[in-house]
Amino acid sequence: MSSLREEILRAMTDVLDSTQYILGPEVSSLEKSLAAYCGVPSAVGVSSGTDALLIGLMALGIGPGDRVLTTPYTFFATMGSIIRVGALPVFADIRPDSMNIDPDHMAAILEEDRRNGGTIKAVIPVHLFGQCADMLRIRQITDDLGIPVIEDAAQAIGAEYPFRENGETVWKKAGAMGTCGCFSFFPSKNLGGIGDGGMVTTNDESFAERLRVFRNHGAQPKYFHAHIGGNFRLDPIQACVLKIKLKHLEQWHQARRENAALYNRLFTEAGLAGKTVVLPTADYLSSEGAESRNFHIYNQFVIRVPERDALRAFLTEQGVGCEVYYPLCLHQQACLRPYSLTGQSFPRAERAAGETLALPIYPELETEQIEYVVGRIADFFSGRQ
Numbered sequence: 001m002s003s004l005r006e007e008i009l010r011a012m013t014d015v016l017d018s019t020q021y022i023l024g025p026e027v028s029s030l031e032k033s034l035a036a037y038c039g040v041p042s043a044v045g046v047s048s049g050t051d052a053l054l055i056g057l058m059a060l061g062i063g064p065g066d067r068v069l070t071t072p073y074t075f076f077a078t079m080g081s082i083i084r085v086g087a088l089p090v091f092a093d094i095r096p097d098s099m100n101i102d103p104d105h106m107a108a109i110l111e112e113d114r115r116n117g118g119t120i121k122a123v124i125p126v127h128l129f130g131q132c133a134d135m136l137r138i139r140q141i142t143d144d145l146g147i148p149v150i151e152d153a154a155q156a157i158g159a160e161y162p163f164r165e166n167g168e169t170v171w172k173k174a175g176a177m178g179t180c181g182c183f184s185f186f187p188s189k190n191l192g193g194i195g196d197g198g199m200v201t202t203n204d205e206s207f208a209e210r211l212r213v214f215r216n217h218g219a220q221p222k223y224f225h226a227h228i229g230g231n232f233r234l235d236p237i238q239a240c241v242l243k244i245k246l247k248h249l250e251q252w253h254q255a256r257r258e259n260a261a262l263y264n265r266l267f268t269e270a271g272l273a274g275k276t277v278v279l280p281t282a283d284y285l286s287s288e289g290a291e292s293r294n295f296h297i298y299n300q301f302v303i304r305v306p307e308r309d310a311l312r313a314f315l316t317e318q319g320v321g322c323e324v325y326y327p328l329c330l331h332q333q334a335c336l337r338p339y340s341l342t343g344q345s346f347p348r349a350e351r352a353a354g355e356t357l358a359l360p361i362y363p364e365l366e367t368e369q370i371e372y373v374v375g376r377i378a379d380f381f382s383g384r385q
Helices: 002-018 025-038 049-059 076-084 103-115 135-145 205-214 236-246 249-269 308-317 334-339 347-355 367-382
Strands: 042-046 067-070 088-091 120-124 150-152 160-165 168-173 180-184 198-202 301-304 356-359
Touching: 002 236, 025 042, 025 198, 025 236, 042 049, 042 205, 049 076, 049 150, 049 180, 049 198, 049 205, 067 076, 067 103, 076 088, 103 120, 103 135, 120 150, 135 160, 198 205, 249 301, 249 367, 308 356, 308 367, 347 356
Parallel strands: 067 088, 067 120, 150 180
Antiparallel strands: 042 198, 160 168, 180 198, 301 356
16 A cells, blocks of 8 residues: 555545545546456446445345345345345355355255245345355356345455356356445455445446436436435545556455465465364366466455464464454344344354454565464464374
8 A cells, every 4th residue: 555655645636626526537437447357347336335235235126025145154234234125134054165155055045935935035145255155056046046146245356256158167256247246445355445435346237227326315317216225425535546456456366365375385384284274265276277267365364273262362462463254143143133033053154153263364464474473373283282
């Protein structure tokens, strides 16, 4: 960020001098750039990643009496947005490797729902930690049932997935595989702003136009409201900053991948990988020909370990920043009690909530720092033997 300081300050000054502080050319320019980057025709800038999810549900007409299927292991905004439109969340457990939603469990829930009247009106898979969910399988299931898919890609801008089209593998980016994709530009994201911001991508221009109407109080034209929308507009100051940073995003992704590879090597050399420390997977990575690519963008580098809380405390004492994503599953949150949704059990998600720990992975991380982190983790577990 410091290396871009002067360029960003100039761009911000231009916005201030323009006196156009709501939407305008900076937002339109970023929308075009993000659409091209994600490989979709349309992108609509919104006020946050949470509002991206909310407006996606609103534009689909999801409301009271509807249910939306998602994962119990993710950030609260995914579930909160469902409840805010008056719908209820339904959960499918996660896969133990990627910790993304399990398509097989999802399929079983949708089949039962269809037998009971079909109240699940949308599915929200989350591309957790920067790795795409199994979108091919998910789309096969949802397409058969005519259910729209909202990709929660808040942590996964630029992540790729090998989709199958006409018998060939086509690598698609997060946000290009569902009815729409929802992104967050929260400062900690791989593409982060200097405040809140979000984007919704879609392959359907008519749906994009509907999103544009909903982000501006449902007005079309001005002062004529056929819908009840909201104030979901992206700030042009954020747009000008993000447009500058977007030019560097692939370079930052690659640095994160290299840091992840170094972690993997060092944990393996220390004899911890696969035994004491379960490393992140890169599901669809192949070593053969054109398929050889790593689609994971490592918004977080999340390991699974025994005695997670004790290790976290130890690392904090040693000056290592680390975080738990997420200590409590969505189905266990107290705010669900009025909806009679507590008391459910999703064992794989609950186990992940007790074992996962995110280590530093930012692009500027140096080799010596990664060595230090792995060394301290090795020290911790050697003291437990």
